[in-house]
Amino acid sequence: MRRRLLALGFDEARFATIPGPLPDPLPAWLAAGHHAEMHWMERTAAKRLDPSLVLPGARSVVMLGVNYWAEPLRKSPAGAPRWARYALHEDYHDTLRPALAAAARLLEELFGATPSDTRYYVDTGPVLERSWAVRAGVGFTGKNAMLISRQHGNWLFLAALLTRVPLPADPPAAPAGDRPAVGTWCGKCTRCLDQCPTAAFTAPGVLDARRCVSYQTIENKGVIPRDLRPGIGDRVYGCDTCLEVCPWNRFAQAGRAVLLSARHDLAGLTLPALLDLTPETFAATFRKTAVKRLKLTGLLRNACVVAGNSGDRSLLPQLLRLARTHTSPLVRAHAVWAVRQLDATALPPTAPADETDPAVLAEYA
Template sequence: MPADREEFRRRLGEIGFDAVRFAAVEPPPAPPLRAWLDAGHHADMAWMARTADKRLDPQQVLPGASSVVMLGVSYWSENLRSGAKVGRPVWARYALHEDYHDTIRPALEESGKLLETMFGAVPEDYRWYVDTGPVLERSWAVRAGLGFTGKNAMLVSRRHGNWLLLSAILTRVAFEPDPPVVEGRPADKVGLLCGKCTRCLDACPTDAFPAPGTLDARRCVSYQTIENKGVIPRDLRPGIGARIFGCDVCLEVCPWNRFAQDGRRMLLSARHDLAGLTLPEILRLTPETFAATFRRTPVKRLKLGGLLRNACVAAGNCGERSLLPDLLPLAASHPLPLVRAHAVWAVRRLGGEAALAEARRDETDPQVLAEYEAE
């Protein structure tokens, strides 16, 4: 067992990680991933089902893996808020930064090199991931004692609240594991430190928690506004409110956040300009202005059509008839049926039926419906 685990932890902190904890690979945690998939809670994220075996067995990801180094980057900042004014949409906090996958990656590369220089590892002895790999990051984080599973399904840290982004390094280097968050209590208990609190469950605008700690992605605003590439179910649209990309409601209400201090933010790059964008500015984006505005941010993955779809829902929910002049052209003639349909919905919701009658197409147009089916 290498003696300098603490020196490694310190060096990872210097690289910019705000939390560094170690877990042993064996025995792996037993998260209810299969039951979650069987219940269809993953919506159309088929990649979750395809990679389930690997997610449940790190040996299939890295044969001979002994340890998981779990890393957290705090992205809490008192000064970074969106949606404070009417007509300004609400963004998930992480989206008000350059894409964290890209900004954390170099730090993970550097961490891998440290494994080589400090512990004699070769590149085949480790693999690192931030979000997109076949690793159950929250389960490993719980195992490593980085925090506990909140009733909101989040990894809640005593020091950083709900505001840690997670990365994992699977390695054949054996590290002594860290203890769980409360020694002597089962680490994987949902709501270990929640007590009687149910704020997150009660606050969810779309009722996405069938049980504490279990999230049905089909009902989650985060899924609907980021992962879903098609039509947002009508019954969920009102609950989405002004949220245009992701959702932090069940995170924001958590009392454990009171311990979160502004993160060091060494591995993040804030984009304050995005928080100030208004709905009219977004509804008027062109492919060129979209690309220029959202370059290097997680929003770029959504593409212009997806963002306009979300902006239409937010516009329809905000009650501002002054948005009708920006919505009508989208409803009438936007080339994407997805955008047209959500714009029509928003126009109707804002009471713009008369103006809509002027619009060239509407979402009940058989041609538009046929285009949906063809997608």
């Protein structure tokens, strides 16, 4: 089974049994409000903790991983904003799904399972992929709250199959116990905690999404809190800092990229190009990428924050245009902030008389 799964293009294929509900820090994390506005995590918490609520009679979890540290990134032009590495591919939710469907068919071929005996997800279902990956031996939970593989470092896309087929379990990557261990092989290293640009970790392995650059630039659909904007720096979509600084990446092997389609050309997009995006050019550029989920207004919001942090006054004409004329209040608000970061006198001290949106008015206050 493992050999056939790897032949489909996955870089990891390991198995865990389902003895019952999964011990996990999720309830405490939710109770602390660390999930911010991701209310869907709270709504699906019971299913995430107990796979039998997703697939009654589930006996095993097949954890699959695809290493996306496959190619060196194209060197970006000076001043180009940074993207999370995963975004520089076509959307992995889409590119991995056919191989995951083929993996489900393997269970039918090899074990006589029926289609109704399996559920599979690529980061979209009520499954605690990281915790099951630890139990299946794919890796351990780092102090950065990420799965760290001794073979692949921090750079794994995870997919999960729940099945009623009983499969022999692989040994876990970390000591078993009431709760998954954090930082099993991190030692005294705290680089990920120390170098987080917005101090989003409340403890080793505990991330407060409300302060996380990835949450603010991707999941947050509204106004980015003003005190967090400087920490975003030049990151226009996501943040890899707590992954990049991890010493385990030094031992990581490059993935085969069988199931991935690189879009490293996106790393070459400049801030002026992003600030000039229209609905048509946004759709054409990002149609098959995960960035499309952010929508144009979200990306323009982020680009305005990066522009405000850049110190580049040549961006003022574009930012002034967005601040004065863009149809989205979200974009106008962040454009006003960016303009004032670059030149406090470029806009009048009070909002235009026809501006009524509270978010925009707050930027003039």
